[in-house]
Amino acid sequence: MADLFDQIGEAAEPSGPRPLADRLRPRKLAEVIGQEKVLSPEGPLGAMLSAGSLSSLILWGPPGVGKTTIARLLADETDLTFVQISAIFTGVPELRKVFEAARLRHRNGQGTLLFVDEIHRFNKAQQDGFLPHMEDGTILLVGATTENPSFELNAALLSRSQVIVLERLSLVDLERLAQRAERELGQALPLKGPAREALLEMADGDGRALLNLIEQVAAWKVTAPLETDALAQRLMRRAANYDKSGDGHYNLISALHKSVRGSDPDAALYWFSRMLEGGEDPRFLGRRLVRMAVEDIGLADPQAQTVCLHAWETFERLGSPEGELALAQAVIYLALAPKSNAGYVAYKGARATARQTGSEPPPKHILNAPTRLMKEQGYGAGYAYDHDAEDGFSGQNYFPETMKRPVFYHPPERGFERELKKRVEYFARLREQRQGRAES
Template sequence: MGDLFGPDPEKAPLAEKLRPKSLADVLGQAHLTGAQGAIGRMVASGRLSSLILWGPPGTGKTSIARLLADAVGMRFVGISAVFTGVAELKTLFAEARMAPTRTLLFVDEIHRFNRAQQDGFLGVVEDGVVTLVGATTENPSFALNAAILSRAQVLVVRRLDAEALEALLARVEAAEAAPLPLTAQGREALIASADGDGRFLLGQVETLLAANLAEPLGPTELAALLHRRMPVYDASGDGHYGLISALHKSLGGSDPDAALYWLERMLVAGEEPLYLARRMVRFASEDIGLADPQALLVAMAAVQAYQLLGSPEGELALVQACLHLATAPKSNAAYAAEKAAKKLATATGSLSPPAHILNAPTKLMKQLGHGAGYEYDHDAPDGFSAADYWPEGVGAQSLYNPSPRGHEARLAERMAEWARRRTARRGKD
């Protein structure tokens, strides 16, 4: 029977029973724990610096921290940021100062500490009272303050690949002294269902073993027995921004298949569909513009269609918009023109329009020359007067430069002719 502060070996879950006994046993993280990895080199030198282990759930972050302490002969203290407050931290720091050996303080979910709580670690880390090893699933660049990051090395713990998960299943079979009741295809489906999470895989195996099956299961039977793992996705965090960036760049790179994949990845993970629709509306203006004037109309129609139909029927309209945007000719000329025009407008202040294009609704305004010499373009040959519309002191500027793609190629030809005729007129005036 286990003691009051540890798991009962008979009741411990598989994840605890199969916890690695040495760093060499850690699966899927050889880039860190191997002889040439950052952790491997630290252990070889016997000098351990403070670390932040950043990676998805179920990849061995806690095991690595425990084994690190054993490997360098340090006292291990583990806490969770979810359940620990400032008072408890002060007690832990006081105990660490009095301890006969150095203390490795492992903080699970360290991103849960607020900025002030994170600052509380600075003094004890700086003085060597504790060696901090934090674990987080969130991007440390956003979740941790700069002071912590300057004192701790960030190491990326990778999602477990199929080879690592297969090795984990082999360990289960060795511990159970029996093969798992799965066909070859069922085994592949079980590994795929874990989505890189070793802890989740072991939980699935426990459900499988508890069923006491007489015949091996294939993928279909397995799916009926086990629950599906929801994808790792934080709708307001790093996962959200990473996937929307992937969607945006796939659209920009004119890869409809990849764009559709990332769109569905976010929908399956529970992203708000109208958020995706709004991003596609923006993309239609920013990255396509007048190269395909229909793109914005299609994106807006997708918004309206989803608002009318909701999920799941309305999601097909998002798919249609996604494919249209991905296959459309691309141009950021409108986006570049907006930035250039804004810069010029800011620099030129409150310059008045030229008098000939000002309205003159009163006698005084007519006396001041408002509207004098205005040429109505519809009365000009080809509907183009080549008049000057810029304020005095600015002169004609080139802000919008259409791309040679799609509809903008025709616009470029038209604008080139207009520019030639304006230049000719200025030479005569």
């Protein structure tokens, strides 16, 4: 039975010159640029190949870092038949044909490396369909994804696979790739040094994108090497890889939040700008800035929350791009504000204690007694009106009578909470004095 995808592979190749990216595709793993951490003898893939025990894999990384190439070369290294499908274009009927063809090969002593591009596009039920064929050795699965496998792939599939993280190409890696392209083309790129660096940056860590850009540049008819401005006029900068609803979104907001928490305004502005350049909704950033003010600054600078709310309101009134400056200034203010999570910790502690104590009633002396029955039951008896007490503070107990008094709020010696700490200690001393008098 012929494999549907083998038939596709045997179709006549299109006429005309092959794209540069295809011509430079590595023919062995040693030629792959930028993934030495996983392919070296000490790396996870290198160690597997050395031991002759290649297992099913999930290759996780951004576009253009060699996922497809590595999968194809792994098949060559292990003498497996390479079959490639895409989760975007493959349905259940096609999958059945692929599994049946692999089963026939398996019976004849030939293994199959099934490469599934965009594997995260398969739903959970479809992912389960791979499991029996992986377990009986019909296929060795190599899935490729740009999304976090922890969120996109089911636990059963992950437990039978090893996740290999591939990194975006560095500028050094991209320069090596550019030099390889120049040797293939038989000519140097007509770019001056800064323009060449700008070209590498335009690729944004994507090797395939760089080769496509190089192919365009090499086709230009120029009489002298181009400067950066001339290059920018001829080429559009590649959009940053940023999925507003996926892993990149959460990674960058985490980077922004932790930069603010770490009191680094420059790093905070950088990640804030990265998100805006990626097309993030500034309203989302406004909400998160308020969250940072409440969680990480709190009462150390009560003004921080007001600054964020005003910045958010300013954006709503001015719109983009003018209103984004107000949000950027809020980022700077938060990063430089004194930090405290004492209020956040106190709140979490109070919630935890409230869950533990359940339905404990308030002490009767602080309950209102609007009826005679309630007065007879002792409601409101012995309540001391704080405004009539010395220093305006009675020092009464406001916790349930069966509960030992806890302390949730521990203000640090930072910012405005330095003043609040004095107040906490002042009232604690008065409370001890009042209770001592009551007991004597």
